Amino acid sequence: MTHPPDTAEAEVAALMTLAADCDTASNSLEIFGAVARAADVVLGFQLLTILTLDPETLEVQRYYTSNETAYPTGGKKPMRDTQWGRQVLQDGRPFVGTQAADIRTHFADHELIISLGLESIVNLPVRWQGQVLGTLNLLHGPGYYSDASVAVGRLLTPHLVAPLMTLKH
Numbered sequence: 001m002t003h004p005p006d007t008a009e010a011e012v013a014a015l016m017t018l019a020a021d022c023d024t025a026s027n028s029l030e031i032f033g034a035v036a037r038a039a040d041v042v043l044g045f046q047l048l049t050i051l052t053l054d055p056e057t058l059e060v061q062r063y064y065t066s067n068e069t070a071y072p073t074g075g076k077k078p079m080r081d082t083q084w085g086r087q088v089l090q091d092g093r094p095f096v097g098t099q100a101a102d103i104r105t106h107f108a109d110h111e112l113i114i115s116l117g118l119e120s121i122v123n124l125p126v127r128w129q130g131q132v133l134g135t136l137n138l139l140h141g142p143g144y145y146s147d148a149s150v151a152v153g154r155l156l157t158p159h160l161v162a163p164l165m166t167l168k169h
Contacts, residue, residue, distance in 0.1 A: 010041055011041055011042045013041075014037070014038045014041035014042055015038060015042065015155060017034075017037070017038065018034050018035065018037070018038035018156070018159060019159075021034035021037075022034055022159050027163075028063070028163035028164075028166055028167060029064070031159060031160070031162070031163045032050050032063065032064035032160075032163065033064075034159070035050070035136065035156050035159050035160060036048050036064070036066060038156060039136075039138060039153075039156055042152050042155070042156070043122075043138055043145075043149055043152055043153060043156075044138075044140060044144070045066065045138040045139060045140055046116070046117065046118055046139060046140050046141065047065075047066055047067050047070070047071065047116065047118055047137075047138070047139040047140075048064075048065070048066040048136075048137065048138050048139075049062050049064060049065045049066070049071055049137045050062070050063055050064035050065075050134065050135070050136055050137070050160065050164075051063065051077075051134050051135045051137065052133065052134040052164055052167055052168065053089055053132055053133060053134050053135070055131070055132070057078070058078065058079050058085050058089055058090070059076055059077065059078050059079065060076065060077050060079055060089070060134070060135065061074065061075070061076045062074060062075045062076075063134075063164075063167060067116075070112060070116060077108070077109070082106065083105075083106065084106040084107070084123070088123050088125050088132070088135060089125070089132050089135075090132070092125045092127050092130070092131075092132050093125070094122065094123060094124050094125065094150045094153070094154075095121070095122070095123040096121070096122050096123075096145055096146065096147055096149065096150060097119075097120060097121040097122075097145075098119075098120050098142070098143050098144075098145060098146070099119055099120070099142055099143065100114050100119040100142070102119075102121065103118070103119060103121060113139065116139075117141055118139040118140065118141070119141060119142035119143075120139065120140045120141060120142055120143055120144035120145045121137065121138070121139045121140075121145065122137070122138050122145040122149045122150060122153055123135050123136075123137050124136045124137075124138075124150065124153045124154065124156070124157050125157070126157045126160045126161060126164055127157075127161075128161045128165065133160075133161065133164040133165060133168065134160065134164045136153065136156060136157055136160060138153070
């Protein structure tokens with residue numbers, strides 16, 4: 001991605017603020033909020049969620065959301081035996097979808113997602129020692145995300161390791 005200098009400076013400032021906020025956070029929710037604020041600057045989103053993974057059942061649970069009405073905290077989704085689940089949760093590889101067809105193919109709640117005008121998605125596994133702890137998920141309008149979004153998003157996911165590990169215990 002090529003950004004005008006003022007945009008690049010804003011992105012670096014957002015990442016520096018994220019690091020500082022994580023250093024002083026007193027709980028997981030504060031870190032989740034800091035990651036969301038940084039993601040808004042460096043990637044942009046219309047919906048952001050942070051999910052934990054139960055590795056035994058491959059069920060994910062939402063611990064943070066930017067849209068509590070449509071996607072409330074605490075919501076669960078079974079992702080066993082899906083191509084998305086194998087790619088993101090088992091293999092730990094990011095997923096990028098750029099159009100409504102990608103959403104329809106991979107998500108049972110595709111009607112709600114698309115009704116919110118969300119047709120582009122990037123799902124970033126949060127990993128520690130080779131194991132997926134959860135995911136950072138960003139959604140936006142059609143064609144918004146690309147493979148380049150993954151590289152930028154990977155600057156955010158390490159900040160989620162400690163809070164997701166804390167939630168598991």
